[in-house]
Amino acid sequence: MVHILTRQNSIANHFLAELRNIEVQQDRMRFRRNLERLGEIFAYEISKTLTYEPMEIETPLGVAETSLIHEQPVLATILRAGIPMHQGMLNVFDHADCAFVGAYRKTKKSGTFEIRKEYVSSVGLDNRTVILVDPMLATGRTAVLTCKDLLDEFAIKSLFIVSAIASEEGIAHVQAFLPQVQLWVGDVDSELTSKAFIVPGLGDAGDLAYGVKE
Numbered sequence: 001m002v003h004i005l006t007r008q009n010s011i012a013n014h015f016l017a018e019l020r021n022i023e024v025q026q027d028r029m030r031f032r033r034n035l036e037r038l039g040e041i042f043a044y045e046i047s048k049t050l051t052y053e054p055m056e057i058e059t060p061l062g063v064a065e066t067s068l069i070h071e072q073p074v075l076a077t078i079l080r081a082g083i084p085m086h087q088g089m090l091n092v093f094d095h096a097d098c099a100f101v102g103a104y105r106k107t108k109k110s111g112t113f114e115i116r117k118e119y120v121s122s123v124g125l126d127n128r129t130v131i132l133v134d135p136m137l138a139t140g141r142t143a144v145l146t147c148k149d150l151l152d153e154f155a156i157k158s159l160f161i162v163s164a165i166a167s168e169e170g171i172a173h174v175q176a177f178l179p180q181v182q183l184w185v186g187d188v189d190s191e192l193t194s195k196a197f198i199v200p201g202l203g204d205a206g207d208l209a210y211g212v213k214e
C-alpha cells in the first residue's frame, strides 16, 4: 500500500517545495529542518494507523478517559541522509526505540553501483512495528536490502518505509520484493538518471544536509 502526502493539499507541499527549490535548499539548516518537519507529519499520519488501548489519566480534578498507543514503534534510519527525518519522527514518537543502518552506494568502474551495508545498531525487533526512514527512495534497492536483512534476523510485526520523495521505479521495486510493507511518501517522481538520482527530485539529500561527501 502506498500513501502519498501530496495527493491531498497540506502544508507538507510547502516543505517539499522548499526542499526541492535550488535556492532555498542552499540554506542547510532550513533543508534539514524541512526534512525534520516532514518527518513530524509522517509520524502524525502513521500514528493514526497504530493500535491504541483505552487508558484513564488522573488529572488534578478527576479522571480523563483516553486511548493511547499500545506500543511505541522502532524508528530505523539509513545513515546519513535519514537523520533529519528520523529526528522529526522521534520528536513525535518520543518514546520510540531506534535502529541505525550504515548503507551506501559503491560505484563501480562501469558506472553501475552496488549497495554496501556495513553497520547496523538496533534494539531487538521481534514483534515490533518498525518504521524505516529513507528520504530518497530512488531504485529502492537500499531500502529493500535493509528491510530483507532485518526481516531475516527478526520476527518484525509490521514494517513501514517513509520517504520524502520516491521514484515510480523505487515504489515498484519495494512492492515487488516487500509486498507486506506500507509505504509513506511525500511525492512521487517519474524519472531516474543513469546514476539513479530522482528527477526532478531535489539532488543529493545527504550532501545538502551535511556537505558534499568525497
Ligand SMILES: O=c1cc[nH]c(=O)[nH]1
Binding pocket: 081, 136, 137, 138, 196, 197, 198, 199, 201, 202, 203, 204, 205, 206
Ligand atoms: O535523487 C536522489 C537519489 C538518492 N539519494 C539522493 O539523495 N537523491
